[in-house]
Amino acid sequence: MLNVIDRAMFNGLAVATLLLSGNAFADIVEIKASATKFEPAVVFVKPGDSVKFTGMSGHQTGSIDGMIPEGAQAWKSTMGEELTVKLNKDGIYVYECSPHMSRGMVGAIVVGEGEAKNLEAIRKHPENNGTIGRVIGQIETELEARRGRSQAHTAGQSSGGAAVVAE
Numbered sequence: 001m002l003n004v005i006d007r008a009m010f011n012g013l014a015v016a017t018l019l020l021s022g023n024a025f026a027d028i029v030e031i032k033a034s035a036t037k038f039e040p041a042v043v044f045v046k047p048g049d050s051v052k053f054t055g056m057s058g059h060q061t062g063s064i065d066g067m068i069p070e071g072a073q074a075w076k077s078t079m080g081e082e083l084t085v086k087l088n089k090d091g092i093y094v095y096e097c098s099p100h101m102s103r104g105m106v107g108a109i110v111v112g113e114g115e116a117k118n119l120e121a122i123r124k125h126p127e128n129n130g131t132i133g134r135v136i137g138q139i140e141t142e143l144e145a146r147r148g149r150s151q152a153h154t155a156g157q158s159s160g161g162a163a164v165v166a167e
Contacts, residue, residue, distance in 0.1 A: 067094035
């Protein structure tokens with residue numbers, strides 16, 4: 001009888017630990033450095049997910065000051081280091097390969113659903129031009145597309161499952 005209770009307590013504790021960790025189902029998304037670009041240049045992840053930078057021979061990665069969410073942990077790898085970064089705070093994280101920044105080696109990670117909380121601050125950032133501006137444009141386009149899909153999904157649910165198309 002005691003063995004059955006111990007097993008039930010152990011199983012209960014194991015489940016509680018997974019639920020409380022909040023990261024039981026976190027993903028690892030890969031961003032690969034190649035030549036003078038990161039692939040993909042823009043990724044969307046959930047809070048608690050990790051991003052792994054691979055193919056870093058001759059490259060490094062570092063977040064750009066003022067272009068990550070307020071209070072988020074900045075990062076900077078050494079040349080050639082494959083780095084995994086865990087992202088817990090919602091918002092946009094813009095990063096670069098310093099030696100290849102002038103050739104356009106920049107990317108962004110968007111954490112969370114909905115509107116990126118620090119998008120306006122990034123729009124106003126003095127480095128938001130050229131390559132960074134193009135990456136921010138990609139983010140804005142994808143966020144708009146996601147809003148449209150979300151609204152179409154919501155409209156489809158409210159109309160009994162049929163998609164509503166305004167003409």
